[in-house]
Amino acid sequence: MLSIPHSLTGAFVASKFPNPLIYVPVAIGLHYLEDWIPHWDVGTGLSNGNRKKSTAFKLELIDLALTAVLIYFFWRTEPMILQIHIWAGGLAGILPDLIEAPRNFFNWEPAITKPFNWLHKQFHYSIPNWVVGIIPQVVVVAVIWLLK
Ligand SMILES: [Zn+2]
Numbered sequence: 614m615l616s617i618p619h620s621l622t623g624a625f626v627a628s629k630f631p632n633p634l635i636y637v638p639v640a641i642g643l644h645y646l647e648d649w650i651p652h653w654d655v656g657t658g659l660s661n662g663n664r665k666k667s668t669a670f671k672l673e674l675i676d677l678a679l680t681a682v683l684i685y686f687f688w689r690t691e692p693m694i695l696q697i698h699i700w701a702g703g704l705a706g707i708l709p710d711l712i713e714a715p716r717n718f719f720n721w722e723p724a725i726t727k728p729f730n731w732l733h734k735q736f737h738y739s740i741p742n743w744v745v746g747i748i749p750q751v752v753v754v755a756v757i758w759l760l761k
Contacts, residue, residue: 614652616673616707618753619644620680621687623706624699625757628688631698633705640705645736647753648709653746656717657739670718680707683754687761709733 623640630636655672658664680703688699704711712729716722722730740746 614647614650614750614753615654616676616680616710617683618750618757619647619706619710620703621683621706621754621757622647624684624688624703625761627698627702627705628691628695628761631695633698633701636698636702637705640702641708644706644709645733647749648733648737650749651738651740651746652749653741653743654739657741657743657746659717663741666718673714687758 622643623636626639626643627633627636630639655669655676656664659666659669684700684703688696691699709729710733712726713733716726716730
């Protein structure tokens with residue numbers, strides 16, 4: 614999925630359970646679960662050459678910028694200490710993608726990241742139809758907005 618639903622999920626978990634021993638593993642676990650749902654994201658089409666890496670990289674920067682705006686907007690009234698956990702949870706929510714980013718964008722895959730990237734791939738199910746592939750992500754964001 615895009616960074617937006619992944620990161621908001623991690624931020625949401627952290628907002629409800631502001632303990633990194635809880636929200637970091639839960640956010641990472643939910644990342645794999647969300648990637649298992651058929652979806653469209655900025656990396657869709659990279660492996661078969663339908664999307665250039667430079668395009669995916671630019672789209673990812675937009676994705677990350679929107680993610681930061683939404684985290685700020687959703688939880689801006691929370692106390693500062695809770696906001697620190699919320700931002701950390703947001704970061705944990707995109708950790709599997711951050712670990713994979715050097716491979717995807719720079720053809721560099723340090724050996725230590727290979728098992729994590731292999732695990733990520735087992736769950737990852739993207740589809741080329743962006744309209745259909747956006748729907749589950751909009752649902753995730755809407756549910757978080759309603760529950761937060
Ligand atoms: Zn992912």
